[in-house]
Amino acid sequence: MSDSSWTRVPPATGRALVPGLMSSLDPLLRAWLPRQRWFAGKGLPVGEFRLTSATELVPPGGRLGPLGLLHVLIDVTQPGRPADRYQLLLGAHPLLPSALVRAALGPAVGGPYDGLTLYDAPHDPRLAALLLERLRMPGRIGRLRFTTEPHAQFPPGLTPRVSTAEQSNTSVVYGDAFILKLFRRVSPGANPDLELSLALARAGSRRVAEPVAWFEADSADPAGDGEPMTLGVLQRFLPGSTDGWALALASVAEDGDFRAEAAALGRATAEVHASLAAALPVQELGGEALERLAAGMTHRLEETAAEVPAVRPYAAALRAAYDDLAKLGASTGARGTVTAQRIHGDLHLGQALRGPDREWVLIDFEGEPARPLAERRRPAPPVQDVAGMLRSFDYAAHHSGNGAWAARHRDAFCLGYAEVSGADPREQPVLIRAFETDKAVYEARYEARHRPAWLPIPLSALARLATAVPSR
Numbered sequence: 001m002s003d004s005s006w007t008r009v010p011p012a013t014g015r016a017l018v019p020g021l022m023s024s025l026d027p028l029l030r031a032w033l034p035r036q037r038w039f040a041g042k043g044l045p046v047g048e049f050r051l052t053s054a055t056e057l058v059p060p061g062g063r064l065g066p067l068g069l070l071h072v073l074i075d076v077t078q079p080g081r082p083a084d085r086y087q088l089l090l091g092a093h094p095l096l097p098s099a100l101v102r103a104a105l106g107p108a109v110g111g112p113y114d115g116l117t118l119y120d121a122p123h124d125p126r127l128a129a130l131l132l133e134r135l136r137m138p139g140r141i142g143r144l145r146f147t148t149e150p151h152a153q154f155p156p157g158l159t160p161r162v163s164t165a166e167q168s169n170t171s172v173v174y175g176d177a178f179i180l181k182l183f184r185r186v187s188p189g190a191n192p193d194l195e196l197s198l199a200l201a202r203a204g205s206r207r208v209a210e211p212v213a214w215f216e217a218d219s220a221d222p223a224g225d226g227e228p229m230t231l232g233v234l235q236r237f238l239p240g241s242t243d244g245w246a247l248a249l250a251s252v253a254e255d256g257d258f259r260a261e262a263a264a265l266g267r268a269t270a271e272v273h274a275s276l277a278a279a280l281p282v283q284e285l286g287g288e289a290l291e292r293l294a295a296g297m298t299h300r301l302e303e304t305a306a307e308v309p310a311v312r313p314y315a316a317a318l319r320a321a322y323d324d325l326a327k328l329g330a331s332t333g334a335r336g337t338v339t340a341q342r343i344h345g346d347l348h349l350g351q352a353l354r355g356p357d358r359e360w361v362l363i364d365f366e367g368e369p370a371r372p373l374a375e376r377r378r379p380a381p382p383v384q385d386v387a388g389m390l391r392s393f394d395y396a397a398h399h400s401g402n403g404a405w406a407a408r409h410r411d412a413f414c415l416g417y418a419e420v421s422g423a424d425p426r427e428q429p430v431l432i433r434a435f436e437t438d439k440a441v442y443e444a445r446y447e448a449r450h451r452p453a454w455l456p457i458p459l460s461a462l463a464r465l466a467t468a469v470p471s472r
């Protein structure tokens with residue numbers, strides 16, 4: 001089937017295809033976009049919207065027109081940050097069915113776009129099904145390129161439902177067999193969620209949800225640097241799985257013993273690290289690289305203290321952890337004693353799913369969404385992931401004030417990790433303290449921006465880390 005049966009391909013700006021789209025979208029997006037969890041520039045005034053691409057997907061042989069799926073990439077300018085590019089998937093309807101009213105970008109009646117109401121398409125099973133059909137067929141449409149992993153099979157007609165999980169992107173589950181993650185803030189370059197999941201799956205790892213298909217946009221516009229942008233990844237869905245955060249909270253609530261699960265998670269994490277080290281480049285970080293790492297952490301602390309006043313009282317003491325890291329760099333010279341490799345980058349209990357077979361699988365290899373893509377793709381010491389998980393045990397325990405639960409399970413996780421890697425991460429105290437501090441600083445900013453009621457959790461960790469005995 002030729003691509004042309006799927007779509008009308010618009011010119012680069014999309015304006016000729018969808019006359020009036022931008023003037024209709026502008027006022028709607030001003031109100032709707034900042035309310036979305038995945039909107040990165042919260043709290044800052046919105047400047048301009050610039051349409052960089054619009055592509056309409058319509059079913060083969062289906063009627064052309066506004067009832068297709070409109071794929072849009074839009075740049076948003078805000079003072080004090082580089083422009084962000086967002087992926088929008090829009091439906092348009094003359095009279096929105098009641099089930100879709102909550103997905104409307106604005107008032108659900110009297111739509112401003114040619115008399116049509118615009119809405120967030122992943123919520124519409126008909127349009128989500130259309131996207132799956134398109135993913136089943138490798139090929140291009142305008143700037144969009146669809147790819148299927150060789151030998152991967154996924155049947156047509158799976159029933160879609162949009163995920164209700166609180167998340168940084170938007171996911172659609174198809175028949176409890178596959179899950180499509182639609183990245184919302186996109187940048188040129190492979191998204192590590194696709195890159196690392198694919199590397200792990202191709203290496204035969206059982207700790208990953210295998211990608212079966214994905215789609216990208218080329219960066220033909222002047223702002224792009226030539227690398228394609230990953231827009232969405234379809235992966236195996238793990239039915240009947242529960243995430244580590246839910247399991248940990250249940251255990252905390254009854255002061256339970258979760259150590260076997262925590263140790264198994266430590267082993268799974270070390271297995272993933274070993275597979276990533278075997279599949280992708282590894283490098284030794286010399287003195288200067290460690291000093292740069294420490295400088296980056298110090299910078300993040302300063303930015304956070306400027307933005308989140310409650311962090312300020314701890315800032316001076318916390319810097320000691322980074323100074324120690326820089327000194328470690330200075331003492332190693334160019335020899336390099338710290339191994340860096342590709343890692344998960346944002347590991348926490350919510351990123352680990354345990355299936356009915358009781359095995360852990362890690363998901364969401366995207367890294368911290370707030371960091372630039374190039375930084376997220378850089379090799380880093382694997383202890384960074386360990387520190388992320390240690391913070392997560394602390395988060396879980398905080399809900400009941402049960403600090404002993406956190407300590408027991410942090411230990412169990414490290415012991416499990418050591419069983420596979422051959423070394424207990426706590427044998428690198430300077431590194432682990434620096435990364436744990438850096439993570440808690442990240443969390444303070446994350447919570448201040450997204451969930452202010454949770455801010456006390458990273459703040460209490462910062463208070464503890466600030467008074468921790470320096471490792472010198």
Ligand SMILES: Nc1ncnc2c1ncn2[C@@H]1O[C@H](COP(=O)(O)OP(=O)(O)O)[C@@H](O)[C@H]1O
Nearest residue numbers: 165167168169170179209236237238350363364
């Ligand atoms: N392969 C999968 N199988 C089952 N559930 C999944 C799978 N991938 C993700 N999920 C569910 O979707 C949620 C969000 O996924 P995640 O990749 O963390 O998205 P985001 O990056 O947008 O936060 C997870 O917490 C989990 O509940």
Ligand SMILES: O=P(O)(O)O[C@H]1O[C@H](CO)[C@@H](O[C@H]2O[C@H](CO)[C@@H](O)[C@H](O)[C@H]2O)[C@H](O)[C@H]1O
Nearest residue numbers: 167168346348349350368369391392395443446
């Ligand atoms: O899963 P995401 O990629 O969206 O990660 C972001 O959101 C997480 C919260 O949903 C946040 O994690 C923090 O809260 C968790 C409990 O909800 C806790 O287990 C983590 O340890 C803590 O960092 C994550 O930092 C953020 O990037």
